[in-house]
Amino acid sequence: MAAVLLTVAYDGSLYSGWAPQANARTIAGELLGAVRAVDPGVREVRGTSRTDAGVHARCQIAAFDPTREITPRGWALALAAELPAEIAIRSVGTVADGFDPRRHAVRKRYRYLVLRDESRDPFHERRAWRTFHPLDLDLARAEAEALVGTHDFMAFRSVRDQRVDTVRTIESATWTTLQDTPQVLAFDIVGTAFLYNMVRIIAGTLVDVARGRLAPGAVARALASHERRDLGTTAPAHGLYLERIDLDVVPDDVWPL
Amino acid sequence: MAAVLLTVAYDGSLYSGWAPQANARTIAGELLGAVRAVDPGVREVRGTSRTDAGVHARCQIAAFDPTREITPRGWALALAAELPAEIAIRSVGTVADGFDPRRHAVRKRYRYLVLRDESRDPFHERRAWRTFHPLDLDLARAEAEALVGTHDFMAFRSVRDQRVDTVRTIESATWTTLQDTPQVLAFDIVGTAFLYNMVRIIAGTLVDVARGRLAPGAVARALASHERRDLGTTAPAHGLYLERIDLDVVPDDVWPL
Numbered sequence: 376m377a378a379v380l381l382t383v384a385y386d387g388s389l390y391s392g393w394a395p396q397a398n399a400r401t402i403a404g405e406l407l408g409a410v411r412a413v414d415p416g417v418r419e420v421r422g423t424s425r426t427d428a429g430v431h432a433r434c435q436i437a438a439f440d441p442t443r444e445i446t447p448r449g450w451a452l453a454l455a456a457e458l459p460a461e462i463a464i465r466s467v468g469t470v471a472d473g474f475d476p477r478r479h480a481v482r483k484r485y486r487y488l489v490l491r492d493e494s495r496d497p498f499h500e501r502r503a504w505r506t507f508h509p510l511d512l513d514l515a516r517a518e519a520e521a522l523v524g525t526h527d528f529m530a531f532r533s534v535r536d537q538r539v540d541t542v543r544t545i546e547s548a549t550w551t552t553l554q555d556t557p558q559v560l561a562f563d564i565v566g567t568a569f570l571y572n573m574v575r576i577i578a579g580t581l582v583d584v585a586r587g588r589l590a591p592g593a594v595a596r597a598l599a600s601h602e603r604r605d606l607g608t609t610a611p612a613h614g615l616y617l618e619r620i621d622l623d624v625v626p627d628d629v630w631p632l
Numbered sequence: 633m634a635a636v637l638l639t640v641a642y643d644g645s646l647y648s649g650w651a652p653q654a655n656a657r658t659i660a661g662e663l664l665g666a667v668r669a670v671d672p673g674v675r676e677v678r679g680t681s682r683t684d685a686g687v688h689a690r691c692q693i694a695a696f697d698p699t700r701e702i703t704p705r706g707w708a709l710a711l712a713a714e715l716p717a718e719i720a721i722r723s724v725g726t727v728a729d730g731f732d733p734r735r736h737a738v739r740k741r742y743r744y745l746v747l748r749d750e751s752r753d754p755f756h757e758r759r760a761w762r763t764f765h766p767l768d769l770d771l772a773r774a775e776a777e778a779l780v781g782t783h784d785f786m787a788f789r790s791v792r793d794q795r796v797d798t799v800r801t802i803e804s805a806t807w808t809t810l811q812d813t814p815q816v817l818a819f820d821i822v823g824t825a826f827l828y829n830m831v832r833i834i835a836g837t838l839v840d841v842a843r844g845r846l847a848p849g850a851v852a853r854a855l856a857s858h859e860r861r862d863l864g865t866t867a868p869a870h871g872l873y874l875e876r877i878d879l880d881v882v883p884d885d886v887w888p889l
Binding site: 386431463494 | 641642643688690708712717718719720721722723750751752753754755757758759810811812813888
């Protein structure tokens with residue numbers, strides 16, 4: 376039977392990240408629970424990106440192998456009834472049996488939101504990183520430009536990431552001021568793949584340079600030195616959004632049309 | 633001693649509205665608790681608009697009479713430490729002893745958010761009214777224009793509103809598509825004062841006309857007939873935001889500058 380491919384959006388504020396854990400509420404754990412409420416034969420839900428605790432997603436992609444014949448629309452309605460309000464199924468399609476979306480991701484887009492505000496804003500609480508420091512956006516943009524291209528990003532990862540190949544390609548890295556909420560800055564980065572904590576280290580470094588806490592040129596220095604200490608703060612998880620994942624396959628029977 | 637004037641923002645999702653109630657979590661109840669944690673001599677917090685359960689505010693205005701000498705900045709910091717994340721003090725100033733902001737409100741602005749989406753969106757859950765019906769914005773705009781001016785809005789209120797004078801002045805009523813999130817429509821209405829449920833009845837009626845459920849001209853018919861039945865649905869509370877209140881006085885010593 377064909378595998379089911381889901382696009383999932385979630386507010387990660389109250390969850391311990393994507394990956395299932397014993398004794399913790401996780402996105403994949405809630406999703407598997409909802410799928411198994413409909414089809415108890417399902418053993419696992421395979422995600423594409425293991426987002427950290429507090430990180431949000433507008434389009435995580437996940438797949439599972441059903442044991443019951445249910446249409447994509449049927450899955451969408453059934454899962455909507457089972458899932459908590461913070462997790463939503465945005466689309467459902469079918470792909471080949473056993474499909475593992477991690478092996479088919481060719482491009483990812485992340486967004487990091489920075490709120491410039493002197494006092495708390497309940498509508499951005501846990502959804503943007505608040506700072507009251509003046510930020511020089513030109514400096515942040517110059518650092519962002521230095522990221523674009525194919526580089527060894529060894530410096531740009533958590534010590535928990537032990538992968539050998541640290542060469543990645545960044546296609547674009549831009550800062551914009553949101554039109555409807557000009558107190559919010561959005562940093563958008565598109566690349567083929569990312570190391571662990573890479574986007575949060577980049578966002579924290581660019582904000583550190585923009586507020587004058589780190590000398591301009593930090594990105595270039597770290598690309599040359601491969602030293603994490605040439606970079607800045609790891610920005611907090613709650614400002615990060617997994618915005619989009621491009622796969623090298625197109626699912627069938629997609630709901631909604 | 634001068635009264636303290638607060639501008640308060642809140643996500644009303646989890647609260648039973650502004651006005652204090654026994655055995656229910658309310659915004660004014662939380663605020664009074666926070667103020668009394670700092671100054672136990674305070675007896676009441678006087679709000680300007682009694683927002684309903686689920687309604688949000690970006691700038692509710694409230695006042696209280698302190699018994700301790702604390703600067704506006706001192707109040708801001710102390711209350712920030714006491715209040716839950718959904719309630720934030722945006723500014724603090726001082727006004728005349730005994731000041732009642734209800735008597736000094738000369739203009740209010742409300743915003744109603746409509747999300748056009750086929751599936752749930754966790755980032756707008758409880759913060760916008762979701763509909764999957766196609767909406768004709770030209771029809772909604774024509775109804776909105778009919779509201780502008782000084783009219784007897786007797787039809788535009790809940791049966792729980794028993795006030796005798798139902799003449800109000802609407803200065804503007806407009807629909808816009810948000811730039812950053814074009815799936816969200818914002819209805820903005822500015823007036824001198826509003827009847828109970830008036831903005832929610834207006835928003836529901838305009839959406840009913842825009843989706844073809846109610847014949848165009850509903851606003852004009854209800855202004856002439858004074859009959860609630862000529863209007864549409866009362867839109868749900870969770871799409872409504874109290875955006876701004878203009879007072880006829882300017883507070884002193886305002887924090888932040």
